[in-house]
Amino acid sequence: MSSLTERCWAALAEVQDPEMPISLVDLGLIYKLEVEEGLVKVELTFTAMGCPAYEMILEDVRARLLAEPGIEHVLVKVVWDPPWSSERLTPEGREALEMWGLAV
């Protein structure tokens, strides 16, 4: 893994879900991340198709990745397969949601 790819993952780990105190990475929304010469391609999903924070999350992902030195373009693809489930939570994410009062 190149260091720029690692930095992009770390950048997305800073992006919080607008409705809950958990990062998009810990929530398991990021399916794929590839960097090619200043272009980062991200595949992500949402916990529900009717996610009320849809636009906000896409905006935050773009803005955070563009703030990363070496990144000039961001291409986000929303995917629904495989569908998100709580299995995708990282152990840290699971803990954050439990602290928040959600049984997962």
Next chain:
Amino acid sequence: MATANQVRFDALLSKGDLIETPSEMTPEYLKELKHTLTVSGDTELISAPAYYLAAQRAPSVNAFMTGIAIIQDELAHAHIAYHILEELGDDEETLIFERDPKSFRYPYAFDVPLESWTELAIANAMYDQAGFCLLGDIHEACSYGPWKRGLVKVMAEENFHLRNGQSWMKKISKAGGEAKSELQRNVDWMFPLTVEWFGLPDNLKMHSTQLEYRLKGKTNDELRQWWLSVVVPFCESIGVKVPAHREGDAYVLDYPFPSTFDAENKHWDFNDPCSWDDVLERWRARGPRNAEMVADFQESYYKLRKSRAS
């Protein structure tokens, strides 16, 4: 002579401890707590029909979903307040469905129709910010444990509403032209209406039982300053003008407070200062949408009850 209960209550309150059950309360505290909860529940409840009118004018499916999610949050917040009132001996159904529209206790601002997505964006940035200050203060200071704890999630959800309001206001302002002019025209009537939300200035409000019982921690003017310190810099940062400026540590209004408001035309007459008695009278008479919004949720309830009875 003070009763044993009164002595125990005074001790809990002065130590800064939380009150957890009705048996620890005095009748006066219970009354004030119920009043404060009713205002909170009514405010959250009525924001749902108030926001719904405007949410229907969302500019995209995603924006509509966000608007509807915010309304769902507000109803849940209302339910938290009414649920606690139930535990204190009131009946949620009676509170919502059997009260006269004029007896609902919520800020006058919600009685003035929100008719466009732009107005909803401003409401999310200004009205929800007012709610955030008021509830944040209760969350911080409240002496009643169950309410204090119930507000943790409420505060987080209010953040989501603020974000929606601020990001749309920013987008609309950036679009420029008629969109920006419309934004400014609506801020012109909505800003002073939210300033008024926090009630009488401290020099006119002699005594606050809510402060004495630690049902809240900040005075009306402190809460108003908190709100101004968020809303004024935000509006300035996106190129929207507001009639207030900073002087030293405090924000100062650039118009006579209070002033006369014409709800039908959504217009303030700053050349016509009025007294707080005039404002209180306008609040008591309620505004254009009060009866209609309460009827919105009460009518179906009665229809269902009637069809069940027949």
